[in-house]
Amino acid sequence: MSDQENKDYTEAELAEMSRDEKMRLGLALDDVELVEYRDNWPVKGTRAERRAERNVAAWFALAGLSALAFIAVFIFWPWGYQPPSDPTAHFIYSLYNPLIGFFLGLSILAVGIGVVQYQKKFIPHEVAVQQRHDGHGSSEVDRQTTAAILADAGERSGIARRKMITRSAGFGLGAFGLGAGVFALGGMVRNPWSEEGQASLLHTGWMPEHPGEKVYLRRDTGNPHDVSLLRPEDIDAGGFETVFPFRESWRHNEEELITSMRKGDAPVMLIRLRPGSKPVKRKGQENFNYGDYYAYSKICTHLGCPTSLFEQQTGRLLCPCHQSQFDVVNTYAKPVFGPATRALPQLPITVDEDGYFVAKGDFIEPVGPAYWERKS
Ligand code: FES
Numbered sequence: 456m457s458d459q460e461n462k463d464y465t466e467a468e469l470a471e472m473s474r475d476e477k478m479r480l481g482l483a484l485d486d487v488e489l490v491e492y493r494d495n496w497p498v499k500g501t502r503a504e505r506r507a508e509r510n511v512a513a514w515f516a517l518a519g520l521s522a523l524a525f526i527a528v529f530i531f532w533p534w535g536y537q538p539p540s541d542p543t544a545h546f547i548y549s550l551y552n553p554l555i556g557f558f559l560g561l562s563i564l565a566v567g568i569g570v571v572q573y574q575k576k577f578i579p580h581e582v583a584v585q586q587r588h589d590g591h592g593s594s595e596v597d598r599q600t601t602a603a604i605l606a607d608a609g610e611r612s613g614i615a616r617r618k619m620i621t622r623s624a625g626f627g628l629g630a631f632g633l634g635a636g637v638f639a640l641g642g643m644v645r646n647p648w649s650e651e652g653q654a655s656l657l658h659t660g661w662m663p664e665h666p667g668e669k670v671y672l673r674r675d676t677g678n679p680h681d682v683s684l685l686r687p688e689d690i691d692a693g694g695f696e697t698v699f700p701f702r703e704s705w706r707h708n709e710e711e712l713i714t715s716m717r718k719g720d721a722p723v724m725l726i727r728l729r730p731g732s733k734p735v736k737r738k739g740q741e742n743f744n745y746g747d748y749y750a751y752s753k754i755c756t757h758l759g760c761p762t763s764l765f766e767q768q769t770g771r772l773l774c775p776c777h778q779s780q781f782d783v784v785n786t787y788a789k790p791v792f793g794p795a796t797r798a799l800p801q802l803p804i805t806v807d808e809d810g811y812f813v814a815k816g817d818f819i820e821p822v823g824p825a826y827w828e829r830k831s
Pocket residue numbers: 755756757758759760774775776777778779793794795
């Protein structure tokens with residue numbers, strides 16, 4: 456290093472130096488030698504340079520348009536399930552996931568290509584060699600020379616005078632950021648407390664809509680118009696059936712007949728234990744069963760898969776997703792194996808005067824996986 460580079464600079468001396476001088480001083484202090492420097496566009500404003508600018512701007516514009524399309528699809532596309540019996544509606548519904556994936560992916564890809572293209576076309580090519588040496592803190596000289604180097608790099612890249620690229624990049628990255636925000640916040644927009652004045656997270660289709668209303672246990676025959684209600688004699692000892700809620704007011708309501716069996720918290724496993732089983736009952740739920748018949752939510756308390764298997768020898772319900780096992784006989788459907796940590800909620804049931812199973816009320820605790828107010 457020369458004496459000039461070694462000297463201590465006062466703030467007044469630094470203030471008098473141009474940015475170019477500070478940049479050169481910074482390189483010298485860091486022992487950096489520029490051995491090659493090539494400006495991609497030594498002659499400014501050529502047609503080729505403008506074409507390259509348009510190319511980069513087009514990628515950022517595409518990123519912005521894709522991000523806006525993603526937001527529009529995410530918010531407005533009809534995402535609710537439509538059965539194959541209505542081919543047009545089913546086709547439109549089935550496009551929801553592919554479309555949000557396509558537009559989000561295209562937006563990310565276009566941002567990436569735009570950045571790479573800009574770097575390749577407009578950042579000057581340079582080769583620098585730096586000698587290794589001990590760092591010497593962050594003095595005022597270091598701070599100012601580093602700022603000068605960064606500002607110089609920004610200017611040499613030409614970003615300040617390439618308005619088309621800065622605007623398109625602002626649009627593309629801004630829309631992309633907006634899309635990421637919508638993606639994160641979208642799920643919180645719906646107010647679960649506003650639905651018909653009731654908290655939809657705290658009740659299920661098993662809750663009577665007015666006092667005295669019967670909610671029957673119905674099996675799924677594959678035809679939503681075929682209402683098949685269950686009686687005790689319909690299930691053999693050691694057997695089980697998946698059941699859904701049904702109320703008479705739905706009998707001629709096509710929409711309810713279909714949607715009542717699609718609700719995520721509706722499926723229940725109605726189990727008939729083998730004679731002689733002596734199940735341990737949960738405190739406060741001693742009268743939730745009807746004889747040997749026990750009804751438990753089918754929704755696994757781990758991640759919400761259907762606990763579709765019942766092993767009659769052991770009296771365990773099995774979840775096929777991650778192998779959680781719930782012991783119906785000895786621990787009122789508490790998990791005894793696997794990742795689930797909470798018992799399956801039990802539905803209180805009885806048999807009405809006509810001999811059909813009915814629910815005595817809704818679940819007394821939330822159904823499904825992790826829930827922020829659940830205590831058990
Ligand atoms: S969802 Fe049932 S064990 Fe994971």
